[in-house]
Amino acid sequence: MENKHITIFHGPQHPGITGNMSIELDLLGETIQKATTHVGYLHRGFEKLIERRTVIQAFTIVCRICVPEPDPNEANFAMAVEELAGLEVTPRAQYIRVMVLELSRLAGQFLWMAGQSGSIGLYAVGQWAIADRDLILDLFEELTGGRVYHMYIYPGGVRRDLPEGFLEKVSSLLVYMKKRLKDYDDIFINNASFKNRAIGVGVISKEEAIANGYVGQVLRGCDIKADVRKDAPYLVYDELEFEVPTQTAGDVYARALVRRDEMDQSLHILEQVVEKMPEGEVMIKMPTHRKFKLPKDDTWVKVESARGEFAYYMAGDGSEKIRRMQVRGPSLVHAYTLLEDLLVGAELSDVALIMNSLGICPPEIER
Amino acid sequence: METIMFKEIKKRFATYDVEVKRNDLYKVGIKYSRLFELVHMLRDQYDYKTLNAITCTDWIEEGHFALTYILTTLDRKHTFMIQTMVNRENTQVETFSHEFKQAEIMERDLHEMYGIDFIGNENLKELSLENWVHTPPLRREFDTLEFVTNHLTFREGRDDNVDTKAETKRLRALKKAAKEAAKKAKEEAEVQKLKDEEVKDGK
Numbered sequence: 001m002e003n004k005h006i007t008i009f010h011g012p013q014h015p016g017i018t019g020n021m022s023i024e025l026d027l028l029g030e031t032i033q034k035a036t037t038h039v040g041y042l043h044r045g046f047e048k049l050i051e052r053r054t055v056i057q058a059f060t061i062v063c064r065i066c067v068p069e070p071d072p073n074e075a076n077f078a079m080a081v082e083e084l085a086g087l088e089v090t091p092r093a094q095y096i097r098v099m100v101l102e103l104s105r106l107a108g109q110f111l112w113m114a115g116q117s118g119s120i121g122l123y124a125v126g127q128w129a130i131a132d133r134d135l136i137l138d139l140f141e142e143l144t145g146g147r148v149y150h151m152y153i154y155p156g157g158v159r160r161d162l163p164e165g166f167l168e169k170v171s172s173l174l175v176y177m178k179k180r181l182k183d184y185d186d187i188f189i190n191n192a193s194f195k196n197r198a199i200g201v202g203v204i205s206k207e208e209a210i211a212n213g214y215v216g217q218v219l220r221g222c223d224i225k226a227d228v229r230k231d232a233p234y235l236v237y238d239e240l241e242f243e244v245p246t247q248t249a250g251d252v253y254a255r256a257l258v259r260r261d262e263m264d265q266s267l268h269i270l271e272q273v274v275e276k277m278p279e280g281e282v283m284i285k286m287p288t289h290r291k292f293k294l295p296k297d298d299t300w301v302k303v304e305s306a307r308g309e310f311a312y313y314m315a316g317d318g319s320e321k322i323r324r325m326q327v328r329g330p331s332l333v334h335a336y337t338l339l340e341d342l343l344v345g346a347e348l349s350d351v352a353l354i355m356n357s358l359g360i361c362p363p364e365i366e367r
Numbered sequence: 368m369e370t371i372m373f374k375e376i377k378k379r380f381a382t383y384d385v386e387v388k389r390n391d392l393y394k395v396g397i398k399y400s401r402l403f404e405l406v407h408m409l410r411d412q413y414d415y416k417t418l419n420a421i422t423c424t425d426w427i428e429e430g431h432f433a434l435t436y437i438l439t440t441l442d443r444k445h446t447f448m449i450q451t452m453v454n455r456e457n458t459q460v461e462t463f464s465h466e467f468k469q470a471e472i473m474e475r476d477l478h479e480m481y482g483i484d485f486i487g488n489e490n491l492k493e494l495s496l497e498n499w500v501h502t503p504p505l506r507r508e509f510d511t512l513e514f515v516t517n518h519l520t521f522r523e524g525r526d527d528n529v530d531t532k533a534e535t536k537r538l539r540a541l542k543k544a545a546k547e548a549a550k551k552a553k554e555e556a557e558v559q560k561l562k563d564e565e566v567k568d569g570k
Contacts, residue, residue: 040497232444328419
């Protein structure tokens with residue numbers, strides 16, 4: 001029987017899509033001839049809202065820019081405001097920020113593991129990963145009062161000090177995670193079902209990755225040692241030891257191996273943070289919020305999120321409101337420039353697999 | 368290396384020094400007509416190979432958009448912000464999409480949000496919005512509240528589908544009436560109490 005040309009929509013209501021977006025696929029049989037990304041299902045206009053709010057009012061909404069990973073947004077926002085206003089946070093606040101960001105990276109990787117395994121039908125992995133991510137969310141709840149949105153990394157420091165016995169709880173979780181991650185190697189990373197599906201699929205070349213501005217595991221999966229924490233260290237990352245894992249194949253499996261190795265590195269960083277946590281204040285004295293004005297100046301700040309470099313452009317205009325805040329996460333370029341190219345020639349059954357490996361978060365495109 | 372680069376930029380392009388914002392972040396403001404030349408120089412001579420972002424800030428009171436092209440070196444250790452001012456009315460800017468593939472989507476985003484026409488970018492179609500015919504939403508003159516008031520209506524049957532001003536006035540009037548009624552009842556009770564006492568004394 002002859003193959004026919006058909007067009008189908010993959011998402012927005014689809015378990016294999018990473019959020020509220022859709023990919024229009026032109027197929028010949030099951031092979032993709034053309035892929036077109038569509039967003040616009042949850043536009044919330046945060047960048048516009050922020051222009052009409054005071055600095056502190058804007059702080060309450062930045063964490064909502066990316067649901068699976070709110071903390072890099074809080075960190076970028078705080079760092080940009082502090083840089084424009086000339087504020088310097090205390091060493092203890094910086095260590096606490098690193099702890100929150102690394103816990104957030106771990107939680108983000110568990111969520112990726114759930115999505116990536118689900119995309120090929122390994123549902124048990126997803127259930128384990130969500131349950132283990134919940135242990136991190138429990139810690140976040142105790143520290144910040146919120147499980148998903150924390151509103152904790154605040155310009156000038158962090159919103160409150162660590163509760164009593166919190167570092168011991170983090171240490172216990174690290175011991176558990178070290179042991180537990182080996183189970184994921186057995187059930188997921190070394191699982192022949194995953195390897196057979198992921199090796200040689202969604203291959204990206206090194207040259208293309210650099211030239212087109214791709215970030216995170218997409219770069220590291222192509223043997224490029226790119227990590228903002230090493231390349232342009234922020235907070236206290238230059239005082240901590242860790243490796244930047246890389247792989248050479250540039251395919252879905254290489255990106256998965258990089259992510260798995262990064263989880264080990266996050267545990268290693270957290271161990272050091274627990275050990276080195278300095279005493280002192282967690283918040284500096286801030287101007288009252290209605291008198292807190294940013295000078296007419298601009299800056300560009302970035303952190304390494306679980307999905308790669310996450311940056312903010314921020315401009316002040318001498319008033320108490322932010323003139324412009326533009327978000328540059330991994331998703332805009334990955335969902336359009338990269339995904340639309342990578343899917344051409346791929347099989348329909350690999351769409352969710354490839355998409356999950358790129359770390360695309362649609363809320364961050366429609367910010 | 369940086370010093371040589373800064374000197375060359377100042378000599379060839381800018382009227383003032385390159386601003387060192389952090390040890391990994393530099394910024395320079397240049398005329399739009401020299402933008403491509405500077406980006407090419409940084410890319411070809413100083414290893415700024417990746418275009419990270421194109422940002423836009425609307426300075427409505429000054430009549431221009433500030434477009435900032437953010438470039439990063441191959442080792443990702445240094446970032447350069449090249450800022451150029453363009454007129455905010457009927458803005459036309461040459462595209463960078465033929466040199467940096469990712470510029471296509473970045474320009475499409477800015478085209479939708481600010482109405483900037485990137486000449487040569489053939490993919491400036493709708494991104495997040497649908498059938499949008501109003502002022503591009505990130506321009507400063509676009510008033511969100513006014514747009515909502517003029518174009519959107521509350522869905523029937525919602526609890527919050529009320530005129531908040533009228534509702535506040537009604538609730539205040541109710542509260543005031545209740546307070547006055549309570550005061551009146553209290554006064555009446557006191558009068559009654561006095562009467563009762565007088566009757567008792569009379570006995």
